[in-house]
Amino acid sequence: MMLRNAIQLQTARRTVATSQQPDPAGSIADIIDDLDSAFLTLPKREAAARLTKVYFQFANSSQPVLFEPTFHSHLDSLYSLPMTIDLGRSHDTKDIQLTVFVVLEVFAVALLVLQKQDPSKMSTSLPDRYHRVALMALDHTGLPPGIQGVQFLLLESQYCYHHSETLTVWSTVGAALRLAVEIGLHKDPIEEMSATDLDVRRRVFWTAYAMDRNISIARNLPTCLADGAISVEFPSVLSDNVIAKQKPGESAQQNIDGADSNTSKAKLVCLHVLRWRRLQSEMQTVLHQQAPLGYAPIDIERWQHDAQHRIMEWYKDLPRTSTFDPNERRIIENFDLTYHRAMLYLYQPSPNWLNPTEAAWLKILDAAENMVRLYRKFFEEKRFTIYWQAVEGLSAAGTALLNAYSRSSSVKERITLSVLRELVQTCSNVLWGMVSLFPSFKARRESFDEYVAAKLQELEATPSKDSDIPPGISFEHHHVNAVDPFTTGLLPPDDHVDSGAMPVQPDDNVMHDWTDFEQAAFDWDALDNTVDFIPDTWN
Template sequence: MAAHRTSSSDAYEPISAEWREIIHPRDRKHWLVEGVGLESKNALTRDRVIIAQRRMKGLWKDYFVTMVHAVALLLTPRVSESDIATSQSLYNTAMKYLAYVFAQPDPILHAQAYLLLTLHALHSPSSQMIVTMVSATMRYCVMAQLHLAESEPKVLNPVFSLEVQTRRRVFWSAYALDRLISWIYHIPNNIIDEHISVELFSNVGDSDLHRDGSDDCRIRIETPSQKTHVSPALHLFRCRRIQSRIISTMMRSDFEEINASTTWREHMLGELDAWRSQLRLLSDVASKSYTSDRWVGMAYNYTILLLHQPTKENVCSGFGDRSVPACVQIAITFRTFQKDRQTAQLWPGLLSQVAVGITLLYCFWATPPQRQTPAYKTREVPEALRACSTALAILAERWIQAEPLRDVFDTLAREVPVYGMVVDGSPPRRISAESAFYIQSQMPLLASIIMHRGVLRMIREIITEDFPRDFPEPHDQTLSADLGGHLCSEECPFFQRTGHAGSVSTNVQGFDSLGGGIGGAFGVDDETLMFPLLFGSAEF
């Protein structure tokens, strides 16, 4: 027995810190004891060690289960303080298992872990954290080569391959989040569209995906326009790609030269109107999902604002006429979603409402009263401002960090005269010194939270400059049907003049109910009609 005790040194190795948390305390002593009868004492311990080893190999699953619950608690519109505390506790627990995820060899698991961290970050009141997490997620996808078609597994039928379609869904979900944050903060995309070669994933339901990508289920999906449970998100993703091209163009160093011509903006309007008309295939009047008229209208009007950022120079040249109705519809619709409890409380959603409210006020500040067109003179303008103020107040109850945004907006709303609000005497030359001083004192904080240079510029102009009164005659902004000189990427159908150049619509006074059939640029059965799944309209 003595010889056996000395030769069994491996039975006496100290237990690691990780295993101490798993093995029952009454069995830990067997790892340190050196005495007679160790064989019988260690019999139960060996069984427990085997169980512990198996348990440690599966700890990566605990991360995903715990994080999904942590995020799910925040997705409900009725999130309470108790839900927030529970979510944070679950998040802290999940972090203990994150190392086990990265110990797995599968890069898809790593990317999915990043995606969950990003979704949780979207509900935190930290712009820096959100931007950092989204950037890290997209960069990891690039390092794992998920954006490259040549890196995909070679299977018989990739359209129905679970492995291929999972890879594509992971990448395009990261892409959608990246474009969302690029739009909210008006910062460059982490990867440009021209560097992406992987295909969009297919309009195929989960039940039709097979590990071997066999052909036996091909017959289930007959046409590209057939509805599946992923179809609604596919079309919203197309809007995200339109936004991506707009952002990429605006971030170019030669954008001033591009912007001197109206061609590129007209083309994007044509793309946007074609996308909106094609939603008729999936729109459900009775639905409250992402294909309802209201949700589609939100996405449409947000893109109109992205495309027409007003300045003192262009506000009287059609930019104000397009921005004001879009802001009004967004503010009223967002408030309706809040009342119906249809929207989650996300930090980017708060920032988007701040941008909408500031843009609406700026248009009235920058446009002399005699230049204000009928688009400015609707009774919905005061209603939209009240809706925006209420929405910000509700979100400020969720995050104390949002209170300065709420207060600055309310201060500007009192100072800038808008249609329907009584102004005693002649219009003021500039906002009051007290209000200007207060907002100026908040600018460092606003710059760290909002980050959007365009929104910050509008605030600075309002608090430091006189109301514009004597404008030069506006430039001719008549839309042209000539798209031959637009500067989109080669993947754009208009680049090779395959699009329907004459179909560009000038009716962008705000989104109305969907009507009519499919636009001329794409046919009903055209495969370009379907676009891949994303996490949904997180910004709403």
């Protein structure tokens, strides 16, 4: 859901539709006032603690929107209120309404993360409901000014970012970044302030920046701020509790040396993500934008060589200390996918790099092959929490393989047509598996399959000397034994998967409460053993 009038950074009410018919233009109806939120209940404190842990380990760690001690103050404040009141409407004080928004939106994001663990245990209708009630509370107060306003926009963006169907996040993130610039968060302040306030400024800006870059590049949309305008330093790697105890002007870096117990491993990884976002932004600028007037064009091949060196240095600098436990080492393994995605993005054809060299096509081949392998592995291990991003990345890898084979003689010497077919079949099968969990990706999968079928038909019409596939064989989903989705568990053996039927939409008139969540049999023990987990939000 979008906040009202994001351009003006306010949450004014939408115009309520007077007709019972859906808007033919596809705009979002004003559903907030139609929700029956009476007797909306909070979860028990134990469940609330678990949801809070999910949020800070799986969402806020890679997108540090909130300062954890501050959120716990909001949580304690809300739980000190009577539990019989209507959270969506009855509170008439601004502070309480803002607290309701923060707490319910955090719970909603956490529920979405859990929903990705096993969609069969819970649909998106429950987190959707609490997201909407959270917006109702914010609607009563309007967007607060200053940093808190940026945080609230980013918190809503996190919800859309993790949702399998809500991809309208770009405008909200853009509004957050523009507001951040308006209040000067893109530069460090001149005046001295507390360590907490300074770190919140930095983390809020860099979260807005990182989300803007990732979404804009994934959706091929403009970014909201030039990199040259940014001078603010990265946020601290100290844990929030340590930062809260720092004195104004005390250097966080000085406290890191020899004090590993004070350093948050999640923040070390998060800073590595921010370094990647800056590299990603540079590649987007050089490869996809025109040079400013008065400036000579960049020597792309020379720049690529330098950029590849910096990407490799970034990859080598990953935190791989011997103190990491198996779960933490598994997190670092996720960066393998980021590295290969970076190499693909660096060398694949783009507006400023239309004709890659033979050496570049081989690098594209290597990157795409590794991406397919890792996407399959991570999907089978249920590592993904941002499925729309995984769908885009996997489709890009499969498309790159076909283009590399069709345009490069060196690639044809490296792999056979049968190997190519198996690789793109693996892409398609994993996409089918994703669609079985989240049917909203069905159109994207079908467009990929149509492209693959047409491209393979073109290639098979003129078989090369090393091809063992006769011409004229069409691409069909289950004919290649690369990954059989029915034997590997990627898909259930149900005919309805191929039927094209849309998923049943949740009924917003059906009351939900937190007992729906509490009855879901999540593997909390497994969660408790997962320390400082960072999901796939950087790929």
